[in-house]
Amino acid sequence: MTNHQELLDAQPKVQRLRQDFPILNRPLVLGGKPRTLVYFDNAATAQKPRSVLDAIRSYDENANANVHRAIHSLGEEATRIYEASRDRVKTLLNASSREEIIFTRGTTDSINLVAQSFAKLLSPGDEIIATEMEHHANLVPWQMVADQYGLKLKFLPITDDGVLRIDQLPVLWSPRVKLVTLAAMSNVLGTINPLEEVIAFAHERGVPVLVDGAQSVPHMRVDVRALDCDFLAFSSHKMGGPTGFGVLYGKKEWLEKLPPYQGGGDMIRSVWLDHFEANDLPYKFEAGTPHMEGAAGLHAAIDYLDAVGLDWIHRYEGLLLDYAMEQLKGIPRIRFFGTAPGKGGIIAFLLDGIHAHDLSAFLDSRGVAVRAGHHCAHPLARRLGVVSTARASFYFYNTKDEVDAFAAAVRDASAQL
Amino acid sequence: MTNHQELLDAQPKVQRLRQDFPILNRPLVLGGKPRTLVYFDNAATAQKPRSVLDAIRSYDENANANVHRAIHSLGEEATRIYEASRDRVKTLLNASSREEIIFTRGTTDSINLVAQSFAKLLSPGDEIIATEMEHHANLVPWQMVADQYGLKLKFLPITDDGVLRIDQLPVLWSPRVKLVTLAAMSNVLGTINPLEEVIAFAHERGVPVLVDGAQSVPHMRVDVRALDCDFLAFSSHKMGGPTGFGVLYGKKEWLEKLPPYQGGGDMIRSVWLDHFEANDLPYKFEAGTPHMEGAAGLHAAIDYLDAVGLDWIHRYEGLLLDYAMEQLKGIPRIRFFGTAPGKGGIIAFLLDGIHAHDLSAFLDSRGVAVRAGHHCAHPLARRLGVVSTARASFYFYNTKDEVDAFAAAVRDASAQL
Amino acid sequence: MAFDELYQEIIRDHYKNPRNKRELSHLKAVENPSCGDSVKVLLDGDSQHIENVYFDGSGCSISMCSASMMSELLTGKTVPEAKQIVSQFLGVIRGEQPADSLDDLGDIAALKGVIELPVRVKCATLAWHAVEQALGDL
Amino acid sequence: MAFDELYQEIIRDHYKNPRNKRELSHLKAVENPSCGDSVKVLLDGDSQHIENVYFDGSGCSISMCSASMMSELLTGKTVPEAKQIVSQFLGVIRGEQPADSLDDLGDIAALKGVIELPVRVKCATLAWHAVEQALGDL
Numbered sequence A, B: 001m002t003n004h005q006e007l008l009d010a011q012p013k014v015q016r017l018r019q020d021f022p023i024l025n026r027p028l029v030l031g032g033k034p035r036t037l038v039y040f041d042n043a044a045t046a047q048k049p050r051s052v053l054d055a056i057r058s059y060d061e062n063a064n065a066n067v068h069r070a071i072h073s074l075g076e077e078a079t080r081i082y083e084a085s086r087d088r089v090k091t092l093l094n095a096s097s098r099e100e101i102i103f104t105r106g107t108t109d110s111i112n113l114v115a116q117s118f119a120k121l122l123s124p125g126d127e128i129i130a131t132e133m134e135h136h137a138n139l140v141p142w143q144m145v146a147d148q149y150g151l152k153l154k155f156l157p158i159t160d161d162g163v164l165r166i167d168q169l170p171v172l173w174s175p176r177v178k179l180v181t182l183a184a185m186s187n188v189l190g191t192i193n194p195l196e197e198v199i200a201f202a203h204e205r206g207v208p209v210l211v212d213g214a215q216s217v218p219h220m221r222v223d224v225r226a227l228d229c230d231f232l233a234f235s236s237h238k239m240g241g242p243t244g245f246g247v248l249y250g251k252k253e254w255l256e257k258l259p260p261y262q263g264g265g266d267m268i269r270s271v272w273l274d275h276f277e278a279n280d281l282p283y284k285f286e287a288g289t290p291h292m293e294g295a296a297g298l299h300a301a302i303d304y305l306d307a308v309g310l311d312w313i314h315r316y317e318g319l320l321l322d323y324a325m326e327q328l329k330g331i332p333r334i335r336f337f338g339t340a341p342g343k344g345g346i347i348a349f350l351l352d353g354i355h356a357h358d359l360s361a362f363l364d365s366r367g368v369a370v371r372a373g374h375h376c377a378h379p380l381a382r383r384l385g386v387v388s389t390a391r392a393s394f395y396f397y398n399t400k401d402e403v404d405a406f407a408a409a410v411r412d413a414s415a416q417l
Numbered sequence C, D: 001m002a003f004d005e006l007y008q009e010i011i012r013d014h015y016k017n018p019r020n021k022r023e024l025s026h027l028k029a030v031e032n033p034s035c036g037d038s039v040k041v042l043l044d045g046d047s048q049h050i051e052n053v054y055f056d057g058s059g060c061s062i063s064m065c066s067a068s069m070m071s072e073l074l075t076g077k078t079v080p081e082a083k084q085i086v087s088q089f090l091g092v093i094r095g096e097q098p099a100d101s102l103d104d105l106g107d108i109a110a111l112k113g114v115i116e117l118p119v120r121v122k123c124a125t126l127a128w129h130a131v132e133q134a135l136g137d138l
């Protein structure tokens, strides 16, 4: 009940924040009726505040030029904006130095970078440990290098509630294990994994850990030095920034060891016809003209999130989750996937006998946007014994009223479909 | 003289077009004096018309959602916008089918994709032919795979005027040659290469050709079916579209043969813990959440370029080039790099005894933005016997008056430095 | 779009009472990469003529009713007729041919609503890709 | 920025009349990746004390005058003093320390203008990265 009060008390702040998001105030007409958009597909991609849209536009209208190479005023301005964004990410993550922040196309690109480069340091028979709950982005790149370089993948199992079986880590372990990779938060179950324990265990054995932070960095404070992870990957578009942009954080010692990933401009120090010398960090891993609007926009997104407060965001989403679970629980035929304690603001569910597509199409006709499918975690769906689920995922701009509208629509679906 | 008249006659059209580019009308203050920006660094990145900025903003304010997977209205709208952009690129290039259009991060990413995937089909000792004038983006990726897979790189030489020595193609040829890769237009010399001849020669021997179209697609009509190239790579940001986005065109038969490049969401058909099946084209090569604003913006950029007229753009830039060369020619100490007949709107030059950085800093103080350096073509600079050059590169929105201001500033630099 | 516009009565009927559905566990399924839904199709007949069409699979109303309607429609057709119908349906659903051309194909016309919905197009066409493969294998 | 603000008289003088420049063809150069400019630095002295600093290289006014000024400034310094000056200069140019702290280092203060110009920072620091390496190798 005191949580309920806290949720109610937070609503005015949330209503104020919503004013910053043009799309949340967009008129929708569905089947001839005006509806207000209830956007509960935030785990797929988040909406952008006006300050981010303005940062992109201002970059394009005032500063646009190619970075790092132009001795002219626009080039200096573009470079300053691009590099200031790197400094901003460094501060957000509390990284030791700006050389540890690599700009990429997104989480997928960041993980492919590490997989391709790290695999070149390994020998056939070496092992990599992942988990059963990984997103395809943290699974398929490893399958590809395992296939190419003769590596072996092993998987930490989960319980039926969606909790990581960390007790199995010593069982899976072998001296051939060279890397552990896992999501900070599952994009289906909402489970927040015990990263500290995994990292401590691996580090005691001299093995680095990659954290897929796609679902954690947008929703809670992540301090890479406190966490002591070796790599952290995340996407700008899931935290209110532009699409096509993301970050790979890597400890300097590891980034120095890894060979370059893509070849091209900016990642080189010198080039001859028959060979090249790689540039210093972070440029060594940034080939070609970067996504400069992406950098400008992510900078604004981080400023926005910090002003809202990442600790508050995490707390508020927990309140929304608890409230939503209360509202949904009694609905006939409903089934939940992932009920780990302390989980993040994601609810995967089904109504027995109703396909997730049909359910989500029904909810959409009520203006409620949820996702249906395997959520890019096909093996996890199989593990849960389903083909697809519906998923509602929250961000800080979602309200109690939206949860009510959502729960009412699910109740109607249960009655009518 | 009739060319001069044509240039003069075109100025009103150009002045009208300039109104569409907010940054070109931006006030500049340099050393306390108001200046108008003369942006002659278009080969590095182009400026964006308002319609592109509006397309990005409208996407974010109205449709933003993740593509391909969401059964909700925003998701359908986002998918429609993303896929409509693919259709638009298909039409621009006159490709046979939409499956041949892969969205990437840019030219660099497109070429790395082909290099990494194509190399997996080759055997040690196989050969790849490039040219001495390639941008690092079409050189370093090949060095990387040559090193990893034991391939051999060979280079078509150039004349002192910057013309490709295509007569050397039969001399370099061997039965081990598996791919020819070359720029349509050099980003330093402006040379437009005889692609048809190279492609005919290679195809007679059953060998595919990759065209680096970074400098051609923005400036002239490129018809992939008429050209019959096997791959074509280009960047959105050099043609008025967003950064962080680009295209790889590939003939379907080749794209079907190539193994996937990056692993992750969207590029799969099914995934198990220990293996995956790749998705159909074009998705097989598009891993992870795409750059949706990029697609929306490129679509608007292509619409804009088509309305202006790509044939007209090519013709007009030729007029500007001729005029600029006339104005520059008499300046004491000036030296040009690249004087191939029929070249594109790029002038690489030096004033003897003045370093290109100092020259471009001087020009910048007059409001003229040119580039100085090796322009990501280090081996070419060595071939030309210089460390760096200054480079002015035009786009259709540049005017005769801007060329006059530029030439006056170069003349002053020659007198004062 | 209103839910009922897309999920017309006839669609719900085919979903609840699928025609020509039977277990085909020995066949390889065609899958929808975005959700994992799958359909298998068996053609019974000779290289000229299709006597019966059976399907198996799991999926949403749109994909399953599309499979059921497809099986009814192609039963008894010659192979060239069937191929023509498949390409006609796929062309319409992809927006390459006018929607009205489905009108003389019976129940399947009810699926015209998905043309505007690129994500649902994948549901509607799943069974048709499966039968396209099966026709190709004849 | 006006050209003369950046290219002050003292900078032009060091460019035209470089101090302590001589051929050092046997040494490996430090290069600026964005333009190909390069500098080599030779320290003459023992592990405690720098008697002479020589440089060689090719580059723009900013990189060459910075090398020339650096060579003057570090001549006769102890190794710890030299290291301190190098880190002070790099800190200022990168904007991590106040610009005024260059004022008691002589001619080099003329380079404060590049602090606002991230691309030119690479020119100004080239010789200093070279001497940093040379100090490390002592």
Ligand SMILES: Cc1ncc(COP(=O)(O)O)c(C=O)c1O
Residues within 6 Å of the ligand: A265, A288, A289, A290, B043, B044, B106, B107, B108, B109, B135, B137, B138, B183, B185, B186, B187, B212, B214, B215, B235, B376
């Ligand atoms: C000829 C050529 N190829 C490739 C590139 C690389 O393009 P991007 O940096 O957009 O990947 C460029 C431009 O920088 C270029 O001019």
Ligand SMILES: Cc1ncc(COP(=O)(O)O)c(C=O)c1O
Residues within 6 Å of the ligand: A043, A044, A106, A107, A108, A109, A135, A137, A138, A183, A185, A186, A187, A212, A214, A215, A235, A376, B265, B288, B289, B290
């Ligand atoms: C846990 C997790 N990892 C990776 C990804 C992939 O991110 P992106 O598609 O932005 O590359 C996502 C989101 O789709 C995710 O939720």
